[in-house]
Amino acid sequence: MDQVDVLALFDREMRKGARPDGPGAEVERAGAVVRQKGPAHGWNGVVWSALETADADVVIAEQIAYFTGLGREFEWKLYGHDLPADLGRRLVAAGFVPEPVETLMVGEVAGLTLDTEPPEGVRIVPVTDRAGADLVADVHERAFDADASRLRRHLYDRLAADADSVVAVVALAGDEPVSAARMELVPGTSFAGLWGGGTVRHWRGRGVYRALVAHRARVAADRGYRYLQVDASGQSRPVLERLGFTPLTTTTPYVYVPVR
Numbered sequence: 001m002d003q004v005d006v007l008a009l010f011d012r013e014m015r016k017g018a019r020p021d022g023p024g025a026e027v028e029r030a031g032a033v034v035r036q037k038g039p040a041h042g043w044n045g046v047v048w049s050a051l052e053t054a055d056a057d058v059v060i061a062e063q064i065a066y067f068t069g070l071g072r073e074f075e076w077k078l079y080g081h082d083l084p085a086d087l088g089r090r091l092v093a094a095g096f097v098p099e100p101v102e103t104l105m106v107g108e109v110a111g112l113t114l115d116t117e118p119p120e121g122v123r124i125v126p127v128t129d130r131a132g133a134d135l136v137a138d139v140h141e142r143a144f145d146a147d148a149s150r151l152r153r154h155l156y157d158r159l160a161a162d163a164d165s166v167v168a169v170v171a172l173a174g175d176e177p178v179s180a181a182r183m184e185l186v187p188g189t190s191f192a193g194l195w196g197g198g199t200v201r202h203w204r205g206r207g208v209y210r211a212l213v214a215h216r217a218r219v220a221a222d223r224g225y226r227y228l229q230v231d232a233s234g235q236s237r238p239v240l241e242r243l244g245f246t247p248l249t250t251t252t253p254y255v256y257v258p259v260r
Contacts, residue, residue: 010106
């Protein structure tokens with residue numbers, strides 16, 4: 001895999017040429033940025049930008065005014081190769097708060113290790129309805145100690161309006177949900193995205209997360225996607241590297257919450 005070429009392809013297809021992320025979302029080009037607006041419980045923010053040093057602060061202010069006018073909290077998704085080089089500092093100066101840095105990792109499906117199975121006593125169950133979405137959200141809250149109400153509503157929307165665009169799964173140990181994840185499919189692109197993989201604390205280190213990655217990779221292969229992409233935390237990066245994923249750059253969410 002040529003890392004430079006794949007990163008350029010990712011920028012073209014998934015950022016500059018971004019598609020709406022779920023029902024009710026719209027993507028538009030506004031000068032030097034590509035941004036998405038959607039429901040309040042969905043993802044709102046800047047997907048791609050090509051800013052010059054001279055006008056970067058003006059463009060940042062324009063996005064703040066735009067999303068504030070919609071009454072939306074929003075995210076500027078900054079990648080390590082974005083320009084200008086001090087864009088992160090400029091975002092902080094404008095009132096954004098950076099979240100933890102992650103690594104954009106991409107794996108060519110044909111080269112991934114896909115023969116990983118869940119540990120004994122664990123089965124992987126597809127999510128097809130609201131009850132399954134509730135299990136995914138419940139695992140997310142337990143695994144990350146974070147509110148999952150927005151994820152829950154996002155899955156409700158996707159399953160109801162466009163079920164073929166999301167592959168959500170839950171790992172069950174007996175009747176206990178111990179891990180969950182989803183894959184979002186973007187028709188007309190080379191990439192499927194892995195999101196939200198989390199395992200409850202007492203089941204970590206047993207290969208459940210790895211099995212969920214392999215399961216979704218097999219689905220992506222069956223549906224004709226060439227690459228899988230992940231925004232990987234420091235905890236998941238080593239697992240993904242062992243499966244055949246390659247780090248391409250960093251990605252940092254910068255979040256702006258309007259004053260109400």
